[in-house]
């Protein structure tokens with residue numbers, strides 16, 4: 001039983017669909033607390049730096065364009081095993097492969113416009129939280 005923090009982003013497609021509240025509600029009902037939160041428009045540089053691990057991937061340009069296409073909600077979730085708990089709530093990267101009842105299954109259209117981001121490990125959570133919120 002470890003209390004962890006993880007970085008979550010509600011992506012531009014979900015903000016545009018007006019489902020911020022529904023997504024936050026899933027985190028809250030699962031016992032995750034929102035301990036930092038900011039709505040913002042990412043610049044190209046911010047999106048590129050955030051996704052630096054993917055910069056050699058063929059979809060990197062599309063990913064950066066999508067993430068800067070409108071405002072996002074950047075936040076820190078805290079709770080028991082928050083990193084994996086958030087990944088479980090999110091569902092698979094491709095919404096067509098995401099399990100029933102997951103955020104991506106219910107709110108995402110496609111692999112690029114897939115509603116939410118969540119850190120995938122303790123190391124990425126630490127880096128990603130520091131990236132947006134400092135230490």
Ligand code: GDP
Nearest residue numbers: 059062063092093111112113114116117118120
């Ligand atoms: P995640 O951790 O589940 O978000 O997935 P990844 O870290 O592998 O990829 C980061 C993000 O890049 C995903 O959430 C998608 O928005 C996007 N992405 C991943 N794979 C593809 C792809 O094959 N095509 C496109 N267009 N976007 C992708």
Ligand code: MG
Nearest residue numbers: 117118119120
């Ligand atoms: Mg990832």
